[in-house]
Amino acid sequence: MSSDLTPMMRQYLDVKEQHKDAILFFRLGDFYEMFFDDATEAARILHITLTSRGAGKGGKVPMCGLPHHAADNYIARLIRHGRKVAICDQVEEPAPGKKIVKRQVTRIITPGTFIADDLLDESVNNYILSFNADGGNFGLAYADISTGEFRVTELDNREDLFSELYRISPAECLIPESFSKGKGSQQFMDVNLGAITVNDDWLFDYDLSLKEIKNHFLVESLEGFGCQDLPLAVGAAGALLKYLKNTQKSRLNNINVISTYRASQFMTMDRNSYRHLELTRNQEDFSATGTLLEVLDKTRTPMGKRKLKRWISCPLLDTEEIKARLDAVQYFYDSGECRKNVRDLLKEIYDIERLSNKVSLGKANARDMVALSSSLGNIAKLRDSITGEVPSRIRGTVLGMDDFKDVIGWMESCLAPEPPNVLKEGGLIRDGYDPRLDELRYLVTNGKDWVTGLQKREIERTGISSLKIGFNRVFGYYIEVTKAKLDAVPTDYIRKQTLVNAERFITPELKEQESRIIGAEERIKNMEYEIFCRLRDKVGAEIERLKRTADCVAELDVLSDLAEVAVVNRYSRPMVNEGSGLRVIEGRHPVLEKILKDKEFVPNDIRMDAGHSRIFIITGSNMAGKSTYIRQIALITIMAQMGGFVPAKEAEIGVVDRIFTRVGASDRLYRGMSTFMVEMLETANILNNATGRSLIILDEIGRGTSTFDGVSIAWAVVEFIHHRLSGAKAMFATHYHELTELAGVMKGIKNYHLTVQEWGDEIVFLYKVAEGTCDESFGIHVAKLAGMPPGVISRARAILNNLQKDSFTGNIRWRFSEEQKREGKQFDLFEDFSREHPIIGRIREMDVNRLTPLEALGKMAEFKKELSEDGKR
Numbered sequence: 001m002s003s004d005l006t007p008m009m010r011q012y013l014d015v016k017e018q019h020k021d022a023i024l025f026f027r028l029g030d031f032y033e034m035f036f037d038d039a040t041e042a043a044r045i046l047h048i049t050l051t052s053r054g055a056g057k058g059g060k061v062p063m064c065g066l067p068h069h070a071a072d073n074y075i076a077r078l079i080r081h082g083r084k085v086a087i088c089d090q091v092e093e094p095a096p097g098k099k100i101v102k103r104q105v106t107r108i109i110t111p112g113t114f115i116a117d118d119l120l121d122e123s124v125n126n127y128i129l130s131f132n133a134d135g136g137n138f139g140l141a142y143a144d145i146s147t148g149e150f151r152v153t154e155l156d157n158r159e160d161l162f163s164e165l166y167r168i169s170p171a172e173c174l175i176p177e178s179f180s181k182g183k184g185s186q187q188f189m190d191v192n193l194g195a196i197t198v199n200d201d202w203l204f205d206y207d208l209s210l211k212e213i214k215n216h217f218l219v220e221s222l223e224g225f226g227c228q229d230l231p232l233a234v235g236a237a238g239a240l241l242k243y244l245k246n247t248q249k250s251r252l253n254n255i256n257v258i259s260t261y262r263a264s265q266f267m268t269m270d271r272n273s274y275r276h277l278e279l280t281r282n283q284e285d286f287s288a289t290g291t292l293l294e295v296l297d298k299t300r301t302p303m304g305k306r307k308l309k310r311w312i313s314c315p316l317l318d319t320e321e322i323k324a325r326l327d328a329v330q331y332f333y334d335s336g337e338c339r340k341n342v343r344d345l346l347k348e349i350y351d352i353e354r355l356s357n358k359v360s361l362g363k364a365n366a367r368d369m370v371a372l373s374s375s376l377g378n379i380a381k382l383r384d385s386i387t388g389e390v391p392s393r394i395r396g397t398v399l400g401m402d403d404f405k406d407v408i409g410w411m412e413s414c415l416a417p418e419p420p421n422v423l424k425e426g427g428l429i430r431d432g433y434d435p436r437l438d439e440l441r442y443l444v445t446n447g448k449d450w451v452t453g454l455q456k457r458e459i460e461r462t463g464i465s466s467l468k469i470g471f472n473r474v475f476g477y478y479i480e481v482t483k484a485k486l487d488a489v490p491t492d493y494i495r496k497q498t499l500v501n502a503e504r505f506i507t508p509e510l511k512e513q514e515s516r517i518i519g520a521e522e523r524i525k526n527m528e529y530e531i532f533c534r535l536r537d538k539v540g541a542e543i544e545r546l547k548r549t550a551d552c553v554a555e556l557d558v559l560s561d562l563a564e565v566a567v568v569n570r571y572s573r574p575m576v577n578e579g580s581g582l583r584v585i586e587g588r589h590p591v592l593e594k595i596l597k598d599k600e601f602v603p604n605d606i607r608m609d610a611g612h613s614r615i616f617i618i619t620g621s622n623m624a625g626k627s628t629y630i631r632q633i634a635l636i637t638i639m640a641q642m643g644g645f646v647p648a649k650e651a652e653i654g655v656v657d658r659i660f661t662r663v664g665a666s667d668r669l670y671r672g673m674s675t676f677m678v679e680m681l682e683t684a685n686i687l688n689n690a691t692g693r694s695l696i697i698l699d700e701i702g703r704g705t706s707t708f709d710g711v712s713i714a715w716a717v718v719e720f721i722h723h724r725l726s727g728a729k730a731m732f733a734t735h736y737h738e739l740t741e742l743a744g745v746m747k748g749i750k751n752y753h754l755t756v757q758e759w760g761d762e763i764v765f766l767y768k769v770a771e772g773t774c775d776e777s778f779g780i781h782v783a784k785l786a787g788m789p790p791g792v793i794s795r796a797r798a799i800l801n802n803l804q805k806d807s808f809t810g811n812i813r814w815r816f817s818e819e820q821k822r823e824g825k826q827f828d829l830f831e832d833f834s835r836e837h838p839i840i841g842r843i844r845e846m847d848v849n850r851l852t853p854l855e856a857l858g859k860m861a862e863f864k865k866e867l868s869e870d871g872k873r
């Protein structure tokens with residue numbers, strides 16, 4: 001069959017064979033063409049027309065194509081569909097007589113390595129992550145090739161792995177084949193939102209990886225990077241490097257250091273905390289709208305934006321480090337003038353982090369270089385704008401910045417001030433930079449002047465006043481004479497082309513000048529391109545300095561940003577210490593206070609400690625402000641530990657090692673599991689991983705099941721935190737009033753409620769937190785607000801009164817006393833569910849929708865009777 005194919009098709013199939021998992025863009029002239037299944041798929045995703053092309057005797061094959069200059073947009077769309085694209089270019093000029101030009105894959109673009117900068121969101125890193133597992137131990141390596149960041153770590157716990165995955169949110173994740181087939185992989189896939197690329201296991205092999213890393217970074221050992229004792233991380237890093245080199249077809253000079261980190265350096269937040277606290281992404285569309293990031297982000301540079309995002313998702317644990325950041329923020333907070341100057345200058349600085357990485361990867365064009373040069377030109381000014389007594393963190397940052405006088409000099413003397421986008425059409429290099437180039441340019445200008453002069457001379461010689469000299473790409477220079485004057489044309493003119501009203505001629509001397517001009521123009525273009533590439537390589541070799549300075553600029557951006565936001569939003573500096581207290585005076589929810597339009601945000605205090613006020617049970621009706629209150633405490637803690645000011649009048653915060661959040665929010669089904677199951681799994685995770693320094697936020701847990709179960713579980717969970725997680729602080733928002741009884745039984749528990757005022761039939765939410773419980777049940781109020789018939793409301797009140805008085809609480813007490821006898825071993829939420837009261841089983845089987853109110857009451861009476869008999873037995 002293959003002998004029946006055209007040579008081009010054969011070449012195509014050879015290349016395609018090597019790149020089965022990617023859509024192959026095959027360069028034909030000015031187009032990229034796709035064939036076979038690639039064509040069908042791409043046509044569908046890209047909405048382009050599917051045609052066909054003769055492939056030889058075998059007949060026609062499906063084909064679609066797109067203009068090469070528009071490729072980036074189409075690639076972006078395919079990448080967003082989780083596909084890879086292999087770019088196969090012509091790697092030699094087509095020459096006459098040659099049957100087929102040589103073609104080669106020059107780049108493979110994958111979701112994690114896509115760096116077309118106009119299509120890349122500048123505020124987020126585009127990470128690619130490589131994952132390696134051995135039993136319950138995990139190695140991670142991740143990189144952003146547009147910034148040269150490369151980090152590794154190891155984790156020994158699944159939950160930490162998942163929260164790390166969620167925090168990094170890689171666009172693409174490399175996993176070993178054996179892992180992809182193992183049973184732990186499904187959960188991994190569920191957490192990981194990016195594309196998955198399965199790689200052969202041997203790529204993650206330690207010895208091979210070690211060799212790869214040593215070769216790449218030109219080091220003898222990994223000690224300098226601090227990952228010498230992390231074999232799984234090394235395996236992951238080696239696999240990642242190999243994959244990047246293979247797809248980029250580049251030496252990746254911009255990746256020149258490995259940063260090893262440990263999850264224990266940062267506050268750990270479980271996945272749910274990231275989600276529910278809406279730190280950097282909201283829960284609706286995963287954008288930054290309505291998040292803490294949005295409130296805090298008034299940064300002036302893209303690299304500052306990215307750094308701010310990292311700070312939010314990695315709050316610190318070390319009080320000294322936190323204080324150093326706070327001091328730095330304070331400096332900009334106190335000096336409005338300096339803050340303004342710095343922020344004005346930052347506005348003039350482009351994304352030097354990504355620009356210099358592009359330069360180093362050989363992907364920058366002349367405009368990028370000019371932007372880099374002009375940005376670097378502001379660094380010295382930025383340094384000088386920081387005056388007076390500066391805190392150590394800022395001093396270090398200022399010292400870390402290079403003014404790049406040399407590099408700017410190279411670029412300014414060489415590059416034309418406004419070069420074009422394309423690199424091979426000339427116009428890149430300044431006059432006076434290279435004498436050879438100047439000479440060629442002189443030749444061209446001179447030649448063109450000669451041609452202009454020729455027109456005048458020929459008009460005089462022939463007497464044809466309308467004679468014109470023109471130029472087009474096909475014929476080059478010509479002399480044009482209108483039909484009416486053809487008689488006057490001299491004999492040495494050579495006819496070249498006939499138009500409707502005119503004839504075009506050439507002369508030997510005109511052609512001679514022409515080839516001189518065109519030859520010189522060609523040479524100019526080549527020479528300019530060469531000079532440009534040399535300059536780019538030279539600047540690219542300075543990547544280490546450039547990256548360091550970019551990082552310092554980002555740092556100043558974030559610090560001055562946090563100060564600016566603190567001033568504008570009236571934040572204050574928190575005291576952060578190693579104690580276990582948490583005291584916030586007039587704290588606010590940073591996001592909600594900005595969103596509320598027609599009402600003022602009501603601030604609230606909190607005073608928690610390791611003694612009598614460790615666990616708060618917070619009650620209040622629906623919409624009273626419970627969730628807001630407990631979330632704002634978590635957010636204030638995070639903001640303080642990232643080194644920023646907080647939305648409160650005063651705050652004193654003992655460092656928290658982990659924040660856990662469990663929100664029994666929506667009742668939607670969740671990957672096939674019932675909400676309740678998910679809720680229980682997540683709660684179990686909290687109880688098994690929290691420490692005595694953790695902050696636990698539980699919002700309405702136990703809601704996804706019957707009241708009996710719900711209250712029981714909630715009660716047991718609180719009890720567990722109280723007994724086993726000594727020191728941990730917890731806030732528990734609930735509408736189960738029964739839980740308020742816990743405060744009477746255990747000394748670390750306090751009751752709080754959100755106050756409400758009744759105005760006749762109305763209830764007004766005051767959003768003020770007060771000690772104690774609220775005795776009214778506002779669920780019924782809400783029912784009233786919703787327009788339920790008065791009869792139902794009053795009947796509900798009566799039933800409620802009954803329930804509250806006797807059997808309900810009595811029954812619960814019975815269960816809790818049983819529970820309290822159990823001691824020791826890890827907490828397992830499921831261990832006791834087999835022992836439920838038979839009545840619960842019957843309630844479960846009841847179809848409430850089919851019961852008349854009367855039948856329901858009858859049932860209720862029946863249950864009550866049985867239960868009271870039960871109690872007597």
Ligand SMILES: Nc1ncnc2c1ncn2[C@@H]1O[C@H](COP(=O)(O)OP(=O)(O)O)[C@@H](O)[C@H]1O
Binds near residue numbers: 622623626627628
């Ligand atoms: N401190 C506050 N100040 C002003 N409005 C608030 C405050 N807390 C909550 N609210 C308003 O009440 C609404 C419901 O709050 P939420 O915390 O979700 O109540 P709950 O969890 O008790 O049902 C919020 O969306 C907000 O509009």
Ligand SMILES: [Mg+2]
Binds near residue numbers: 699
């Ligand atoms: Mg709520």
